[in-house]
Amino acid sequence: xxxxxxxxxxxxxxxxxxxxxxxxxxxxxxxxAATGLxxxxxxxxxxxxxxxxxxxxxGFEDSDGxxxxxxxxxxxxxxxxxxxxxxxxxxxxxxxxxxxxxxARAEEPLSESENRPEQVVGxxxxxxxxxxxxxxxxxxxxxxxxxxxxGQVEREGGLxxxxxxxxxxxxxxxxxxxGALDFPVYLDNPLMACTVAELWFGAARGCDDVIVVNLGxxxxxxxxxxxxxxxxxxxxxxEWGHTTLVLDGRxxxxxxxxxxxxxxxxxxxxxxxxxVDPDSAILQLDQATAIGxxxxxxxxxxxAALETVKRxxxxxxxxxxxxxxxxNPQVIVLSSWVAARLGTALLSGMxxxxxxxxxxxxxxxxxxxxxxxxxxxxxLGAATFALEGALAPGKA
Amino acid sequence: xxxxxxxxxxxxxxxxxxxxxxxxxxxxxxxxAATGLxxxxxxxxxxxxxxxxxxxxxGFEDSDGxxxxxxxxxxxxxxxxxxxxxxxxxxxxxxxxxxxxxxARAEEPLSESENRPEQVVGxxxxxxxxxxxxxxxxxxxxxxxxxxxxGQVEREGGLxxxxxxxxxxxxxxxxxxxGALDFPVYLDNPLMACTVAELWFGAARGCDDVIVVNLGxxxxxxxxxxxxxxxxxxxxxxEWGHTTLVLDGRxxxxxxxxxxxxxxxxxxxxxxxxxVDPDSAILQLDQATAIGxxxxxxxxxxxAALETVKRxxxxxxxxxxxxxxxxNPQVIVLSSWVAARLGTALLSGMxxxxxxxxxxxxxxxxxxxxxxxxxxxxxLGAATFALEGALAPGKA
Ligand SMILES: [Zn+2]
Ligand SMILES: [Zn+2]
Numbered sequence: 052x053x054x055x056x057x058x059x060x061x062x063x064x065x066x067x068x069x070x071x072x073x074x075x076x077x078x079x080x081x082x083x084a085a086t087g088l089x090x091x092x093x094x095x096x097x098x099x100x101x102x103x104x105x106x107x108x109x110g111f112e113d114s115d116g117x118x119x120x121x122x123x124x125x126x127x128x129x130x131x132x133x134x135x136x137x138x139x140x141x142x143x144x145x146x147x148x149x150x151x152x153x154x155a156r157a158e159e160p161l162s163e164s165e166n167r168p169e170q171v172v173g174x175x176x177x178x179x180x181x182x183x184x185x186x187x188x189x190x191x192x193x194x195x196x197x198x199x200x201x202g203q204v205e206r207e208g209g210l211x212x213x214x215x216x217x218x219x220x221x222x223x224x225x226x227x228x229x230g231a232l233d234f235p236v237y238l239d240n241p242l243m244a245c246t247v248a249e250l251w252f253g254a255a256r257g258c259d260d261v262i263v264v265n266l267g268x269x270x271x272x273x274x275x276x277x278x279x280x281x282x283x284x285x286x287x288x289x290e291w292g293h294t295t296l297v298l299d300g301r302x303x304x305x306x307x308x309x310x311x312x313x314x315x316x317x318x319x320x321x322x323x324x325x326x327v328d329p330d331s332a333i334l335q336l337d338q339a340t341a342i343g344x345x346x347x348x349x350x351x352x353x354x355a356a357l358e359t360v361k362r363x364x365x366x367x368x369x370x371x372x373x374x375x376x377x378x379n380p381q382v383i384v385l386s387s388w389v390a391a392r393l394g395t396a397l398l399s400g401m402x403x404x405x406x407x408x409x410x411x412x413x414x415x416x417x418x419x420x421x422x423x424x425x426x427x428x429x430x431l432g433a434a435t436f437a438l439e440g441a442l443a444p445g446k447a
Numbered sequence: 448x449x450x451x452x453x454x455x456x457x458x459x460x461x462x463x464x465x466x467x468x469x470x471x472x473x474x475x476x477x478x479x480a481a482t483g484l485x486x487x488x489x490x491x492x493x494x495x496x497x498x499x500x501x502x503x504x505x506g507f508e509d510s511d512g513x514x515x516x517x518x519x520x521x522x523x524x525x526x527x528x529x530x531x532x533x534x535x536x537x538x539x540x541x542x543x544x545x546x547x548x549x550x551a552r553a554e555e556p557l558s559e560s561e562n563r564p565e566q567v568v569g570x571x572x573x574x575x576x577x578x579x580x581x582x583x584x585x586x587x588x589x590x591x592x593x594x595x596x597x598g599q600v601e602r603e604g605g606l607x608x609x610x611x612x613x614x615x616x617x618x619x620x621x622x623x624x625x626g627a628l629d630f631p632v633y634l635d636n637p638l639m640a641c642t643v644a645e646l647w648f649g650a651a652r653g654c655d656d657v658i659v660v661n662l663g664x665x666x667x668x669x670x671x672x673x674x675x676x677x678x679x680x681x682x683x684x685x686e687w688g689h690t691t692l693v694l695d696g697r698x699x700x701x702x703x704x705x706x707x708x709x710x711x712x713x714x715x716x717x718x719x720x721x722x723v724d725p726d727s728a729i730l731q732l733d734q735a736t737a738i739g740x741x742x743x744x745x746x747x748x749x750x751a752a753l754e755t756v757k758r759x760x761x762x763x764x765x766x767x768x769x770x771x772x773x774x775n776p777q778v779i780v781l782s783s784w785v786a787a788r789l790g791t792a793l794l795s796g797m798x799x800x801x802x803x804x805x806x807x808x809x810x811x812x813x814x815x816x817x818x819x820x821x822x823x824x825x826x827l828g829a830a831t832f833a834l835e836g837a838l839a840p841g842k843a
Contacts, residue, residue: 059455203808212808213808259680260679260680272773274773274774276672276677277672281672281774282775283656283774283775283776283809284655284656284775284776284777284809284812284813285775285808285809285811285812286775287775287806287808287809288773288774288775288809289773289775290772290773290775290806290809291772291773293772293804293806294768294769294772294773295692295765295766295768295769295804296691296694297693297694298692298693298694298696298762298765300694305806306803307768307803307804366694369691369694370691372690372691372703373690373691373769376686376687376689376690377668377670377684377685377686377687377690377773378670378677378679378684379678379679379680379681379682379683379684379685379686380679380680381680407702407703408689408691408703410683410686410689410701412599412608412609412681412683413679413680413681413683413684413686415681416680416681417680
């Protein structure tokens with residue numbers, strides 16, 4: 052892959068925007084120091100972003116007896132961005148200003164019978180209308196929407212190539228949405244979205260080599276290299292959930308045996324609970340409620356819950372140790388809803404297994420932590436894709 | 448990581464040199480088409496390399512009725528490069544011209560008692576003298592030597608941070624060599640060296656996302672992202688050999704249990720043979736001879752050899768499937784001496800396990816093949832580091 056000067060300019064601009072978003076208002080000098088870019092490059096990029104109405108001049112700061120320095124900030128009202136998290140049981144829509152501050156959110160539940168493409172498109176558009184109404188934002192201000200769709204996605208063509216739970220194949224979701232919405236739509240998958248959210252706003256800000264471990268019904272590992280998303284050759288990198296942890300172990304829904312997901316995905320955790328206590332009442336609940344009930348039982352020091360989380364933490368620790376050894380990352384973030392519920396217990400329980408299975412040299416440099424993003428990281432990352440898309444070359 | 452214009456220039460120059468080395472003599476137009484760089488960028492880089500004596504003008508080619516096009520080639524006699532593969536039982540030294548064509552090679556065996564730093568330095572310098580004598584090359588022509596050292600290496604400082612087999616810690620190998628040799632020395636590890644060799648000269652030329660699976664006494668997976676080596680946060684990426692394949696499985700020499708290396712490293716393969724046939728005469732031989740004898744027995748369709756390779760191929764297939772799922776590479780290359788001996792049998796035997804454990808989507812795009820480099824890939828890669836070093840910014 053030849054990096055062109057256009058690629059480098061886009062990379063530099065994203066780097067710069069991340070700092071502006073984090074530290075507004077900020078001087079060009081501070082941006083140059085923070086990003087490592089030359090002052091000339093920063094001035095040039097800032098000039099372009101001022102011209103496009105993304106940044107705005109907001110005054111001056113003193114510089115210890117020198118000339119006052121001009122300050123810039125995101126022009127929050129310069130436009131709006133939408134991030135959509137399409138999940139199996141709901142569609143979550145969030146509206147942001149250009150500084151990626153949350154303006155409104157809406158959630159549309161999806162019943163099991165509502166998974167035809169036109170139904171999903173209908174729920175997305177009504178969610179979009181709801182957030183615009185709530186915030187009183189004119190639809191013409193929306194620069195774009197990022198849509199995270201589970202399964203395999205072809206970004207360039209805007210296709211949902213394969214959504215296993217709904218058995219979608221090559222659904223032209225972007226074009227279907229374009230017919231209903233009056234702004235550009237950027238399709239991607241939740242693993243990429245939540246990894247970008249960590250890079251821009253979360254635990255990975257300013258980091259080079261990052262792994263975001265997504266713990267939900269399915270599990271995966273979003274990878275960033277040199278501060279940029281690593282997608283692999285056909286945009287399917289990160290299927291850590293289907294790497295083998297236990298040769299000839301539990302059957303996984305992918306068809307293979309012993310996958311990480313069969314142990315640390317939500318159904319896998321409940322299978323462990325079943326091994327520990329086949330009569331547990333928690334096993335009667337639906338998956339999401341069950342994980343919540345497990346967290347509650349854990350807080351009450353219920354023996355079966357303690358043992359289930361202990362075993363799960365060990366599985367997770369070994370599988371995370373694999374990531375440390377193979378990829379030598381700077382930071383590993385545990386994200387998604389199972390991490391939100393059980394993350395603290397898993398994090399402390401897994402440290403021993405990580406230390407046993409990871410080599411000392413790569414491990415000594417790795418921070419392992421919970422996702423610090425308080426809102427929906429997938430919607431936030433999806434909106435970031437929309438910002439990147441709106442600023443892409445050829446969209447002046 | 449901010450990519451500076453200096454980084455991009457270096458990346459472009461390496462990309463261009465790879466094509467010149469592969470296709471000399473070549474026109475600027477062909478280089479532009481092959482690399483995706485603009486003709487202006489190519490002309491500028493070629494001008495710099497001509498000035499530095501790395502390239503040379505070698506005539507013209509017709510261009511279908513247009514103006515004849517100037518051709519350039521590597522200036523093979525513009526200098527010489529050395530690649531050193533320091534292994535546990537030998538030191539292998541190769542001398543190359545600037546087109547990375549092999550001029551001479553020498554191997555110095557290391558006995559078990561010869562592993563003090565000054566002994567290793569002594570063997571390297573006598574190997575260097577031997578190849579220069581053989582080829583009749585003046586030492587003053589040598590632009591540099593790349594030295595591949597097993598274990599953990601700190602490149603910037605030229606330190607062997609930790610060599611487990613010799614129990615070296617923080618040995619300043621580069622400085623010790625600099626006292627004995629009159630040219631710059633670039634230290635790295637064998638996994639990085641053989642991955643670079645594949646990128647420049649082997650199966651990965653022109654590829655973006657690449658994994659080089661090294662099968663020797665130890666095993667590892669060199670990773671390239673976007674056509675460049677991925678090193679991780681502290682230069683230890685690629686420790687695939689110590690990812691877990693069998694939870695609570697065989698004890699690995701790293702201290703953990705169930706590591707990939709304990710199954711597909713040479714001693715692991717011999718342990719499998721021991722499980723299959725505890726009385727096998729092969730088990731009496733030293734490791735390298737034993738793997739050769741196993742290959743011979745396999746050729747004679749010996750039942751124990753067939754079963755051993757079948758089981759090994761399955762272990763390898765599952766562990767390679769993990770790489771496919773996690774990293775979605777374009778090509779996976781099996782390299783090093785165990786692959787040279789058993790690779791064909793392993794490759795055909797592993798395909799079933801790979802297909803069972805890798806997801807169809809990433810797998811459909813992955814080529815899996817044996818290393819096509821006929822000579823020592825580690826020495827070749829090490830010499831490539833010396834070429835990169837000689838061309839690095841600040842060395843005009
Ligand atoms: Zn699976
Ligand atoms: Zn190990």
